[in-house]
Amino acid sequence: xTNLTFGEKAGQAVVYLVLTLLALxxxxxxxxxxxxxxxxxxxxxxxxxxxxPEKVTLAAYKEVFYHHGFGQAYQITLFxxxxxxxxxxxxxxxxxxPLSKKYLPGRGVFLLAIVFTMMFSGGLIPxxxxxxxxxxxxxxxxxxxxxxxxxxxxxIVKGFFEQLPGEIEESARVDGASxxxxxxxxxxxxxxxxxxxxxxxxxxxxxxxxxxAIVYIxxxxxxxxxxxxxxxxxxxxxxSADPAANTEYVSTxxxxxxxxxxxxxxxxxxxxFLQKHFTKGVLMGSIKG
Amino acid sequence: xxxxxxxxxxxxxxxxxxxxxxxxxxxxxxLLPAMVYFIVFxxxxxxxxxxxxxxxxxxxxxxxxxxVGLTNFKDFVNGVYFWDIMGNTIILSLYKLAFGFSAPVxxxxxxxxxxxxxxxxxxxxxxxxxxxxxxxxxxxLMVALLAPGDGLIxxxxxxxxxxxxxxxxxxxxxxxxxxxxxxxxxxGWGAILYLAALAGIDPSQYEAARIDGASKLRLxxxxxxxxxxxxxxxxxxxxxxxILDAGxxxxxxxxxxxxxxxxxxxxxxxxxxxxxRLKVGLATAVGLFKAVIGFGLVIAANKVAKKFDGQIW
Numbered sequence: 255x256t257n258l259t260f261g262e263k264a265g266q267a268v269v270y271l272v273l274t275l276l277a278l279x280x281x282x283x284x285x286x287x288x289x290x291x292x293x294x295x296x297x298x299x300x301x302x303x304x305x306x307p308e309k310v311t312l313a314a315y316k317e318v319f320y321h322h323g324f325g326q327a328y329q330i331t332l333f334x335x336x337x338x339x340x341x342x343x344x345x346x347x348x349x350x351x352p353l354s355k356k357y358l359p360g361r362g363v364f365l366l367a368i369v370f371t372m373m374f375s376g377g378l379i380p381x382x383x384x385x386x387x388x389x390x391x392x393x394x395x396x397x398x399x400x401x402x403x404x405x406x407x408x409x410i411v412k413g414f415f416e417q418l419p420g421e422i423e424e425s426a427r428v429d430g431a432s433x434x435x436x437x438x439x440x441x442x443x444x445x446x447x448x449x450x451x452x453x454x455x456x457x458x459x460x461x462x463x464x465x466x467a468i469v470y471i472x473x474x475x476x477x478x479x480x481x482x483x484x485x486x487x488x489x490x491x492x493x494s495a496d497p498a499a500n501t502e503y504v505s506t507x508x509x510x511x512x513x514x515x516x517x518x519x520x521x522x523x524x525x526x527f528l529q530k531h532f533t534k535g536v537l538m539g540s541i542k543g
Numbered sequence: 544x545x546x547x548x549x550x551x552x553x554x555x556x557x558x559x560x561x562x563x564x565x566x567x568x569x570x571x572x573x574l575l576p577a578m579v580y581f582i583v584f585x586x587x588x589x590x591x592x593x594x595x596x597x598x599x600x601x602x603x604x605x606x607x608x609x610x611v612g613l614t615n616f617k618d619f620v621n622g623v624y625f626w627d628i629m630g631n632t633i634i635l636s637l638y639k640l641a642f643g644f645s646a647p648v649x650x651x652x653x654x655x656x657x658x659x660x661x662x663x664x665x666x667x668x669x670x671x672x673x674x675x676x677x678x679x680x681x682x683x684l685m686v687a688l689l690a691p692g693d694g695l696i697x698x699x700x701x702x703x704x705x706x707x708x709x710x711x712x713x714x715x716x717x718x719x720x721x722x723x724x725x726x727x728x729x730x731g732w733g734a735i736l737y738l739a740a741l742a743g744i745d746p747s748q749y750e751a752a753r754i755d756g757a758s759k760l761r762l763x764x765x766x767x768x769x770x771x772x773x774x775x776x777x778x779x780x781x782x783x784x785x786i787l788d789a790g791x792x793x794x795x796x797x798x799x800x801x802x803x804x805x806x807x808x809x810x811x812x813x814x815x816x817x818x819x820r821l822k823v824g825l826a827t828a829v830g831l832f833k834a835v836i837g838f839g840l841v842i843a844a845n846k847v848a849k850k851f852d853g854q855i856w
Contacts, residue, residue: 273654280672280731298693303698303702345576345580351570352571364574367581374835376587376589378817378826379594379818380587380589382818402584462677463677484679487682507693510683521676525672537736
């Protein structure tokens with residue numbers, strides 16, 4: 255690298271500088287939000303902008319859990335993420351396995367029927383009316399059942415199954431194993447990478463979605479985390495413009511940011527896994543299933 | 544005689560087919576729940592688009608509501624809001640194409656120039672992270688930084704004697720906020736595909752060009768860019784086919800009564816009109832209008848993409 259011209263060296267410097275700034279821009283909001291959530295209201299009033307608080311308080315976190323229903327909301331979100339993802343995986347695998355068998359009569363029709371739902375949909379209103387007539391409104395199951403199977407994920411898993419070497423499976427079948435046994439004992443253990451990726455797709459989707467709960471749920475006891483956070487952000491925003499609202503020990507900003515931190519934390523904890531498996535998933539999705 | 548044997552053959556054919564189906568009955572049983580799911584939750588709502596041609600009445604229900612032909616569609620196209628929401632949807636999509644699409648390509652090209660592996664990994668790790676957050680959380684971060692009262696940037700502005708700016712509630716800021724927040728959230732994520740394409744370029748091409756005395760810029764122009772061109776074109780075609788999807792989850796979070804005039808899109812309008820104002824027929828018609836155009840665009844995009852030696856689905 256010693257034979258670089260001056261212009262090329264300057265170019266390299268610019269590349270590193272731009273990338274460093276971009277990385278900091280992605281990191282900084284988290285650092286700031288965490289700082290605000292731990293800063294006592296009195297310190298904000300005294301010092302103005304606080305990036306590193308002198309004193310740390312958990313008051314905002316206590317407030318979030320005791321007065322804003324976060325405990326309840328956490329349970330709902332955990333339910334939809336854990337139970338929802340388990341059911342997602344069960345039915346996705348059950349659909350993908352037969353569809354990966356080229357010999358299965360009618361396979362093409364089934365595939366077309368599934369792919370078509372990715373390109374055309376009845377839309378919000380007919381779906382809402384369906385959910386209503388199924389009496390799913392205002393139940394926790396409405397967060398799980400209407401998104402039970404993602405067509406996209408079925409196609410990805412099916413594509414992975416097709417690439418597996420068929421010989422082991424065939425010899426197991428010759429030895430008298432049923433299709434279900436072959437799937438369970440041979441195909442699934444070989445498919446761990448794709449199963450990990452897809453279950454994370456589903457889990458993050460469940461953790462992050464908020465609109466279905468807004469449309470289908472009125473009962474505040476059934477609101478997931480994202481909806482409660484949304485209410486805290488929107489309803490308290492008007493107040494936060496008014497300094498008089500900050501006279502209590504917990505500032506509005508601290509309360510909002512504690513809520514943001516609590517909602518983000520599980521994603522941050524899981525991030526090392528997410529990054530690894532999602533990156534694979536992006537590339538899997540780009541190869542035709 | 545002939546007819547009889549033909550009938551016999553058909554019956555034989557049927558029983559053979561039945562036998563193959565029975566042979567694979569476990570497979571079909573596995574497929575059954577998925578088929579029930581797709582029929583109930585995807586195809587029945589498709590049947591529900593009949594509502595678009597009716598004056599839907601909640602009490603009467605789908606079958607007994609009155610047929611009104613294309614009235615709902617005419618009302619939509621002639622409505623004062625038509626050009627507003629179509630315009631907002633398409634303008635936002637085009638902004639997102641112009642800036643949101645090129646940003647990840649640029650990031651991938653920059654990362655490709657980095658020789659220090661740990662630095663590359665740190666930048667990737669930090670820029671991929673926002674993709675995993677919900678729009679609610681991203682909005683929370685925006686409140687922390689941009690809120691008029693105690694957002695960081697406005698506190699800085701005020702400390703330095705400037706007037707605070709209502710980034711989140713002023714209509715002039717609405718579109719820039721939508722585009723910037725989208726870039727922030729997905730720039731790293733979008734770069735992954737291009738990085739993979741860049742990694743796939745044959746190093747011998749660079750060697751050959753370098754031996755010919757090509758400068759870095761010429762390498763970029765003659766080797767790197769042609770190497771990712773097909774992926775870029777493919778992604779562009781795919782994005783273009785979704786021009787009527789301006790990003791519902793995001794805009795539903797960012798829009799409010801103050802800035803809505805600039806970022807109210809088809810989807811947010813359908814939600815408000817259909818589920819809040821209960822103009823069910825009209826909202827369904829608009830949803831159908833969008834779905835049909837979207838379907839046509841995806842089919843067209845797939846045709847174009849095939850020419851580029853790849854398929855979208």
